[in-house]
Amino acid sequence: MFRLFSLSLIFLFFFAGKAPAAVFNPESFMLSNGMQVVVVTNRNAPIVFHMVWYRVGAADEPAGASGIAHFLEHLMFKGTRDIPPGEFSKIVARNGGTDNAFTSQDFTAYFQKVARDRLELVMKLEADRMTNLVLTDKEVLPERDVVLEERSSRTDNNPGAQLYEAKQAALYLNHPYRNPVIGWKHEIEKLNTEDALKFYRRFYAPNNAILIVSGDIDAAELKPLAEKYYGVIPRGPDIKRQRVDEPPHKAARRVSLSSPRVGQPSLTRTYIAPSYRTAGGNEAYALQILADILGGGARSRLYSALVVKDKLAASAGAWYDPSAYDLGEFGVSASPRGDVSLDRVEAAIDEQLKLLIEKGVTAEEVKRSARSLAASAVYARDSVGAAPNIIGRALTTGQTLEDIEAWPERIMKVTPADVIAAAKKVFDLRNSVTSLLTPAAAKDR
Numbered sequence: 331m332f333r334l335f336s337l338s339l340i341f342l343f344f345f346a347g348k349a350p351a352a353v354f355n356p357e358s359f360m361l362s363n364g365m366q367v368v369v370v371t372n373r374n375a376p377i378v379f380h381m382v383w384y385r386v387g388a389a390d391e392p393a394g395a396s397g398i399a400h401f402l403e404h405l406m407f408k409g410t411r412d413i414p415p416g417e418f419s420k421i422v423a424r425n426g427g428t429d430n431a432f433t434s435q436d437f438t439a440y441f442q443k444v445a446r447d448r449l450e451l452v453m454k455l456e457a458d459r460m461t462n463l464v465l466t467d468k469e470v471l472p473e474r475d476v477v478l479e480e481r482s483s484r485t486d487n488n489p490g491a492q493l494y495e496a497k498q499a500a501l502y503l504n505h506p507y508r509n510p511v512i513g514w515k516h517e518i519e520k521l522n523t524e525d526a527l528k529f530y531r532r533f534y535a536p537n538n539a540i541l542i543v544s545g546d547i548d549a550a551e552l553k554p555l556a557e558k559y560y561g562v563i564p565r566g567p568d569i570k571r572q573r574v575d576e577p578p579h580k581a582a583r584r585v586s587l588s589s590p591r592v593g594q595p596s597l598t599r600t601y602i603a604p605s606y607r608t609a610g611g612n613e614a615y616a617l618q619i620l621a622d623i624l625g626g627g628a629r630s631r632l633y634s635a636l637v638v639k640d641k642l643a644a645s646a647g648a649w650y651d652p653s654a655y656d657l658g659e660f661g662v663s664a665s666p667r668g669d670v671s672l673d674r675v676e677a678a679i680d681e682q683l684k685l686l687i688e689k690g691v692t693a694e695e696v697k698r699s700a701r702s703l704a705a706s707a708v709y710a711r712d713s714v715g716a717a718p719n720i721i722g723r724a725l726t727t728g729q730t731l732e733d734i735e736a737w738p739e740r741i742m743k744v745t746p747a748d749v750i751a752a753a754k755k756v757f758d759l760r761n762s763v764t765s766l767l768t769p770a771a772a773k774d775r
Contacts, residue, residue, distance in 0.1 A: 353735050354717045357549035363565040364537030367556050368731070370544035370717040378449045378545035379714045381441040382456050383722040385540075386533040388513075389435040389506040389573060389655070397513015398521055398529050400433040401477055405526050406440065407431075408469040410462040415469050418455060425451060435507055436655040437726035443715065446546045450555055457559040460534055470523040478519065481512050489589035493767050500583040501600055501763045505576040507657060535566025540725050542718040573656060576602070582759040586766040594644070595769065597672050598663040599679070601762045603650065605658035607728030614652040615741045616748040617660060617756065621650035622699040623691055623749070624682070625662060629698075631686065632662065636678050642670050643678075655727040660756050672766055687753055691746045700741060 357369045388399050409415035422429045427444035429452075442452040485491040495510050502508035512518075541560060543552055579602075606614045625632045625648025636643040646664040662683070666675045711717075724734050 353737055354711065354721065355735075356717070356721065356731055358731055359549060359553060361536065361556060361561040363561060363563060365556075365560055365563075366540045366725070367549075367552065367560075368540065368542045368718075368721055368725070369547065369549040369552050370542075370721070371548045372545050372712075372714050372717070374712065375714070376446045376546045377443065377714060378446055378543055378547055379441065379443050379718050380449060380452050380456070381439055381542045381718040381722055382460070383437055383439045383540040383542065383726050384533060385436075385538050385569070385571070385726045386438055387434050387436040388509060388511040390533070390571060391506070391509075391529075394517060395521065395525055395529075396509045397477065397511075397518045398525055399438055400512050401474065401518070401521055402526050402529050403431050403433045403438050403440075404473050404477060405465055405470060405530075406459055406463060408463070408465060408473065410458050410464055412458060412462070413455065418459070421455065422452060427452065433511055435511060437723065439722055441715075441718070449543070449547065450559075453555055453559045457563060460536065460539065460560075461563050463530055463534075465523050465527055465530075467523050470526060474518065474521055477512070478515065481515060481518065485510070485512065486515070489587055489592050490767060492589075493585065493587040493765050496585045496587065497598070497600060497763050497765045500585050501602060501659075502657075503577055503579065504574050505656065506573060507654075532567075533569065535569075536560055536563045537565045538569050540722060542722050544717040545714045571655065576657065579760045583763045584766070585763060586768070588768045588770045590770040592767055592769045594665050595672055596663060596665040596767045597676055597679075598661055598765045598767075599676075599762055600659055600661045600765070601756050601758070603658040603660040603756045604652070605654045605656065605727065606652045606724070606733070607655060608657065609652065612740055612744055612748060613752050613755075614658070615737075616744045616752040617650045617652065617658075618741065619696055619699045619744050620691075620749050620753055620756075621648045621660065622702055623695050624648035624686070626699065626702055629702075631682055632664065632679065635682055636664055636675065637667075640678060641667060643667055643675055646679075653723050653727055672768070676764070683753075683757055687750065687757065691749050693746055696744060696746055696749060700744075 354370045359367050361367060386399060388396065391398050407416065407418050409417065419429055422442055422444065425444060425448045427442050427448060429442040431438070431440040440456060442456070444452055485495060498510070499508045541556060603617060604610070604613055622630065624630055625646060627633065630648070632646040632648060636646040643664040644667045648662045650658065650660045652658040662679055664675045664679060666672060721731070721734060
């Protein structure tokens with residue numbers, strides 16, 4: 331329902347020239363049923379951001395039922411024994427708040443932003459639907475049509491989204507990250523009420539959930555409310571994530587799509603990379619610096635070479651997302667200028683990657699990159715919504731609060747040698763997919 335924004339960009343804290351500082355200073359405690367509670371106090375305004383995160387996403391779905399995690403997210407708004415279908419969001423709105431939810435490969439999250447004096451209300455509502463969801467065909471089957479229409483509008487009628495879906499399916503040979511979060515159409519069409527209830531009963535339990543509240547409250551104030559509404563919910567069965575492993579890759583892959591709806595050709599190459607949880611040492615932090623040096627703005631290597639100097643591309647960049655439970659991704663991309671071919675742009679990208687590995691990066695580049703990252707994120711600490719989003723994503727993908735708070739210290743320890751070592755490991759074409767998006771009238775490139 332809610333398209334998750336990129337948190338890896340927000341989660342980049344570094345204070346150049348200063349000693350490492352804590353990020354959010356969270357407080358945390360456990361309820362007796364195994365539910366973790368995290369509180370981030372922010373007294374800037376009398377509001378709170380309330381989130382419940384479940385350690386389940388699309389990659390945890392049973393084979394043949396792709397899309398069930400996202401489908402259940404929709405159905406969580408359908409009602410309980412006490413709340414009629416469709417009333418959840420209306421109650422929040424009548425009390426001056428906003429709410430929504432989102433699903434990814436690794437987690438599902440629900441949130442409300444309300445005035446401080448409405449916090450108890452939304453906690454009661456959210457705890458109620460954690461255990462008392464009521465589903466019948468009357469609510470489920472029409473909502474399945476809604477999800478199918480969502481897929482039609484966002485993916486099936488969008489060439490860029492179609493290519494992304496094909497790229498993901500090629501990038502992962504066996505791991506469930508190859509399946510779209512929204513699901514494959516032919517499998518969504520078969521989802522039913524019993525599928526949804528079975529998934530709900532298995533994964534929606536307090537010991538598989540995290541409560542995060544930020545804003546005008548502290549742990550001492552929140553704990554009685556958490557115990558009153560969430561602490562009374564019985565613990566569910568212990569859940570261990572069991573996912574198939576990705577096999578070694580033997581060959582690079584390429585996917586392409588042409589459509590009359592494409593205005594500007596583009597090329598993207600995506601590499602499988604370690605995530606925060608699976609990286610060794612400070613590898614993930616070095617890859618963040620690498621992404622910024624390569625494509626983090628107008629002074630980056632790709633932009634300077636392809637856009638400014640050689641005038642081959644209209645845009646060029648790089649990115650890295652380490653916030654996944656199993657495997658992260660590193661990408662480079664560019665759109666050609668005028669009648670420049672995608673072949674020329676790709677060759678120019680390859681040349682820049684080769685130069686970086688052969689000649690290295692400088693200490694000044696690493697230092698400047700850290701400062702650039704800080705500039706894009708310095709205000710995240712003041713946002714009442716940033717902390718629960720960053721913390722929830724981290725905790726559901728294998729990190730700890732200590733990892734989050736240590737981010738500034740760890741990023742400051744990255745050296746040029748670390749960056750090159752990480753680049754050599756990740757830039758293996760066998761672990762990549764190159765995606766080409768072109769107008770239908772464009773010649774093969």
